[in-house]
Amino acid sequence: MTAAAPQPGEAATGTPAAGTPAAGTPAAGTPAAGTPAAGTAAAGTAAAGTAAAGTAAAGTATGTAAGTAAEPAAAGAAAALLEVSDLRVEFAGVHAVAGASFVIMPGVITGLIGPNGAGKSTTLKLIAGSERPTGGRVVYGGQDITGHPVHQVARRGLIRTFQLSSEFARLTVLENLLVAVPGQRGASFLSALRGKRYWRAQQEELLTRASALLAEFGLTHAADQYAGELSGGQKRLVEIMRALMAQPRMLLLDEPLAGVNPSLREAITEHLARLRDEGLTMLMVEHELAAVDRCCDSVIVMAAGRVLAEGPMQEIRANKEVVDAYLLG
Numbered sequence: 001m002t003a004a005a006p007q008p009g010e011a012a013t014g015t016p017a018a019g020t021p022a023a024g025t026p027a028a029g030t031p032a033a034g035t036p037a038a039g040t041a042a043a044g045t046a047a048a049g050t051a052a053a054g055t056a057a058a059g060t061a062t063g064t065a066a067g068t069a070a071e072p073a074a075a076g077a078a079a080a081l082l083e084v085s086d087l088r089v090e091f092a093g094v095h096a097v098a099g100a101s102f103v104i105m106p107g108v109i110t111g112l113i114g115p116n117g118a119g120k121s122t123t124l125k126l127i128a129g130s131e132r133p134t135g136g137r138v139v140y141g142g143q144d145i146t147g148h149p150v151h152q153v154a155r156r157g158l159i160r161t162f163q164l165s166s167e168f169a170r171l172t173v174l175e176n177l178l179v180a181v182p183g184q185r186g187a188s189f190l191s192a193l194r195g196k197r198y199w200r201a202q203q204e205e206l207l208t209r210a211s212a213l214l215a216e217f218g219l220t221h222a223a224d225q226y227a228g229e230l231s232g233g234q235k236r237l238v239e240i241m242r243a244l245m246a247q248p249r250m251l252l253l254d255e256p257l258a259g260v261n262p263s264l265r266e267a268i269t270e271h272l273a274r275l276r277d278e279g280l281t282m283l284m285v286e287h288e289l290a291a292v293d294r295c296c297d298s299v300i301v302m303a304a305g306r307v308l309a310e311g312p313m314q315e316i317r318a319n320k321e322v323v324d325a326y327l328l329g
């Protein structure tokens with residue numbers, strides 16, 4: 001399996017990784033300094049640490065890591081990595097997201113909870129670009145990305161994982177990782193013309209990165225196994241590793257612990273905490289409140305397409321409106 005492999009049909013579901021056409025500026029080829037990817041998080045960690053403290057330096061670090069000539073963010077909003085304002089989308093009369101607003105600080109894991117149909121997955125899709133909002137704004141790293149397509153958003157380091165695992169069952173685990181990076185050099189006709197040496201260097205780099213991730217996640221032994229043969233929990237890990245191959249700055253995780261047995265849940269939770277400590281920012285949909293308690297630094301509660309409450313889990317539990325709408329809903 002190489003970058004020239006067919007892009008599996010997952011593109012239709014808006015996968016930010018394998019379905020992304022090469023666009024000439026491969027994320028993998030430009031793992032910018034400050035990109036807090038797994039294992040290479042020194043700069044990212046420092047940035048996140050500062051950011052968590054809510055200082056102006058966080059905004060600077062964020063802008064730099066974006067790898068863009070970021071406009072100076074407005075004072076006061078400087079520390080936020082993601083700002084969602086009055087986000088809306090409607091499907092055939094259903095207001096799936098009906099004016100959601102929240103802010104995500106860098107270097108933390110924020111939980112997104114709420115009853116079935118609250119609009120959690122749709123919110124992640126709107127942020128990641130797989131659905132277009134009918135109203136509102138998404139600002140990421142100081143840049144307005146509202147309605148930008150998945151591959152553009154992914155190239156900025158904002159990657160979504162799926163509620164249902166999206167691994168390619170007929171590819172091995174290693175192959176799943178190698179095809180997960182947007183805009184690989186070998187994937188375009190032009191780069192094919194430039195010759196093998198051009199993309200071989202990148203392939204080697206990807207292989208090194210994939211091997212390191214497999215080792216970090218304790219799945220080296222499964223590298224050559226078909227992904228379809230893995231347990232539900234291992235598939236979740238592959239899903240997370242696939243997202244990490246793109247060296248994201250922020251992950252949008254849609255129920256990464258769903259259908260996972262307790263011991264692997266524990267392991268995934270630990271991996272997420274480690275990634276957070278290395279500087280990765282995460283917004284994570286999760287149903288089980290005990291897991292949210294363990295994993296998340298703060299929580300956003302959605303109901304009927306809106307944000308009902310935000311804050312530490314302790315406060316959320318004491319909020320009667322939330323208890324009525326969600327905990328007992």
Ligand SMILES: Nc1ncnc2c1ncn2[C@@H]1O[C@H](COP(=O)(O)OP(=O)(O)OP(=O)(O)O)[C@@H](O)[C@H]1O
Nearest residue numbers: 091094095096114115116117118119120121122123
């Ligand atoms: N493509 C779509 N077409 C029509 N309706 C949709 C579409 N996507 C979502 N919806 C509707 O929007 C609402 C919110 O859905 P969403 O999947 O975001 O909820 P959720 O909070 O993720 O729920 P769950 O916890 O069950 O995953 C639901 O009523 C759903 O049926």
Ligand SMILES: [Mg+2]
Nearest residue numbers: 120121122163
């Ligand atoms: Mg959902």
